[in-house]
Amino acid sequence: xxxxxxxxxxxxxxxxxxxxxxxxxxxxxxxxxxxxxxxxxxxxxxxxxxxxxxxxxxxxxxxxxxxxxxxxxxxxxxxxxxxxxxxxxxxxxxxxxxxxxxxxxxxxxxxxxxxxxxxxxxxxxxxxxxxxxxxxxxxxxxxxxxxxxxxxxxxxxxxxxxxxxxxxxxxxxxxxxxxxxxxxxxxxxxxxxxxxxxxxxxxxxxxxxxxxxxxxxxxxxxxxxxxxxxxxxxxxxxxxxxxxxxxxxxxxxxxxxxxxxxxxxxxxxxxxxxxxxxxxxxxxxxxxxxxxxxxxxxxxxxxxxxxxxxxxxxxxxxxxxxxxxx
Amino acid sequence: xxxxxxxxxxxxxxxxxxxxxxxxxxxxxxxxxxxxxxxxxxxxxxxxxxxxxxxxxxxxxxxxxxxxxxxxxxxxxxxxxxxxxxxxxxxxxxxxxxxxxxxxxxxxxxxxxxxxxxxxxxxxxxxxxxxxxxxxxxxxxxxxxxxxxxxxxxxxxxxxxxxxxxxx
Numbered sequence: 001x002x003x004x005x006x007x008x009x010x011x012x013x014x015x016x017x018x019x020x021x022x023x024x025x026x027x028x029x030x031x032x033x034x035x036x037x038x039x040x041x042x043x044x045x046x047x048x049x050x051x052x053x054x055x056x057x058x059x060x061x062x063x064x065x066x067x068x069x070x071x072x073x074x075x076x077x078x079x080x081x082x083x084x085x086x087x088x089x090x091x092x093x094x095x096x097x098x099x100x101x102x103x104x105x106x107x108x109x110x111x112x113x114x115x116x117x118x119x120x121x122x123x124x125x126x127x128x129x130x131x132x133x134x135x136x137x138x139x140x141x142x143x144x145x146x147x148x149x150x151x152x153x154x155x156x157x158x159x160x161x162x163x164x165x166x167x168x169x170x171x172x173x174x175x176x177x178x179x180x181x182x183x184x185x186x187x188x189x190x191x192x193x194x195x196x197x198x199x200x201x202x203x204x205x206x207x208x209x210x211x212x213x214x215x216x217x218x219x220x221x222x223x224x225x226x227x228x229x230x231x232x233x234x235x236x237x238x239x240x241x242x243x244x245x246x247x248x249x250x251x252x253x254x255x256x257x258x259x260x261x262x263x264x265x266x267x268x269x270x271x272x273x274x275x276x277x278x279x280x281x282x283x284x285x286x287x288x289x290x291x292x293x294x295x296x297x298x299x300x301x302x303x304x305x306x307x308x309x310x311x312x313x314x315x316x317x318x319x320x321x322x323x324x325x326x
Numbered sequence: 327x328x329x330x331x332x333x334x335x336x337x338x339x340x341x342x343x344x345x346x347x348x349x350x351x352x353x354x355x356x357x358x359x360x361x362x363x364x365x366x367x368x369x370x371x372x373x374x375x376x377x378x379x380x381x382x383x384x385x386x387x388x389x390x391x392x393x394x395x396x397x398x399x400x401x402x403x404x405x406x407x408x409x410x411x412x413x414x415x416x417x418x419x420x421x422x423x424x425x426x427x428x429x430x431x432x433x434x435x436x437x438x439x440x441x442x443x444x445x446x447x448x449x450x451x452x453x454x455x456x457x458x459x460x461x462x463x464x465x466x467x468x469x470x471x472x473x474x475x476x477x478x479x480x481x482x483x484x485x486x487x488x489x490x491x492x493x494x
Contacts, residue, residue, distance in 0.1 A: 009366075009454035011423070038443045039366040039450030196442035208437065225432050277453050280426035310429045 005285050006274040008040045013050045015282045020289035023060035032080040033064045035274040036191030044083045051088040060090040066115035067191045068096045085110050100133040113137040117174040123155040130157045141173045145323045150264040159267035166272025168252040170232035178231040182213040194230045225314040249313035254321045328381045328413050346397040353395045355466050366451035370444040376406035379414040408440040422457050
């Protein structure tokens with residue numbers, strides 16, 4: 001199984017390559033990708049240099065162009081696809097069907113991967129896109145159980161890629177409007193969930209309060225680990241009880257399922273976190289590479305503590321992979 | 327994550343003017359060796375960043391566009407667009423990309439207030455510079471750059487070993 005690692009800057013791209021990535025995914029400095037944060041991402045020249053460096057080290061470069069095209073501004077997304085092809089990317093990761101059609105027509109030799117943002121969660125959906133747009137790989141949404149991943153792998157006529165570690169969404173990928181509701185901007189159209197422009201942290205005595213737009217998201221007592229200021233992970237009062245209404249602040253960690261994923265024939269394992277620092281990328285990639293090497297050698301190598309320290313709220317979950325709810 | 331006690335005791339009585347001299351020289355070297363910093367900072371280069379070393383009770387106020395840093399004692403900063411606070415060791419390690427900012431924030435080792443866009447731009451710009459402070463600062467010592475670099479590197483190794491095993 002390939003290890004697919006995130007990179008938000010050229011420096012972290014190099015770190016990912018050095019740490020043992022098989023492929024590195026990144027995006028341009030605009031709203032064509034779902035991590036459109038200040039100071040993050042690549043221009044065309046940086047992407048060309050990164051792809052060249054990757055190729056020299058036997059590593060693939062995947063470019064996320066995975067937001068939905070805005071009516072009247074499609075040219076920005078078309079240009080991103082063209083620039084990825086020119087830079088020497090090995091594949092683009094796309095969610096918008098119109099953009100998939102454009103890429104298939106203009107750059108037929110450039111591999112097309114279906115983004116998790118497309119939320120293709122059953123084999124009919126996936127195979128339709130294989131037939132219509134020649135997608136070579138689908139990144140499965142984090143709404144599936146391990147058994148469902150296996151069922152898709154058996155029948156999908158393309159490679160499958162699954163997230164194994166990192167930030168976890170509220171399981172409505174590509175369809176979530178919570179950020180848009182609070183701020184007018186969403187990951188789907190603008191490439192930002194809970195944009196920094198609308199986030200505020202303030203100290204209230206010994207508590208740390210996080211706010212998103214007009215909403216108070218959370219209040220963390222002293223020394224309690226914090227999370228991201230997203231509505232889906234807000235602590236609200238409902239029915240007279242304060243708690244996490246949608247989901248707890250925690251990161252995904254399904255590394256205990258590596259053996260099953262390998263048995264199903266999953267092609268690639270993905271690490272979330274293009275917005276994270278070089279230290280996160282280097283440590284997570286090394287840790288998961290070590291687990292994969294252990295798997296190949298028939299050994300159990302586990303160090304959940306390292307990954308928990310890097311996780312949101314310093315906690316991890318298996319999310320829907322280990323689904324215990326209806 | 328704090329400095330060793332004797333280091334704190336050594337640094338605390340240092341005059342602010344002397345600290346400012348060192349801070350300004352350090353900023354000058356970093357800016358000279360990493361001009362790409364401003365490409366990622368973009369419009370946020372004119373923001374006023376207050377970097378607070380909580381364990382030393384020192385506040386470094388930086389406006390990147392002016393290439394100036396000023397130092398004051400105390401941890402409250404009345405006029406700043408962004409306030410980033412943590413122990414000196416945490417802040418230096420973040421600057422070098424040895425710690426992940428989000429993870430430190432989750433662990434409450436770092437607090438951020440104010441303009442979050444500017445804070446993110448600064449973090450990402452510094453991450454991409456691959457700062458190596460002994461090399462960057464040692465280069466200012468002319469013919470003595472190699473021994474100065476080795477000395478600074480030794481100090482860093484000692485401080486990091488004191489700080490625990492969480493480093494990249």
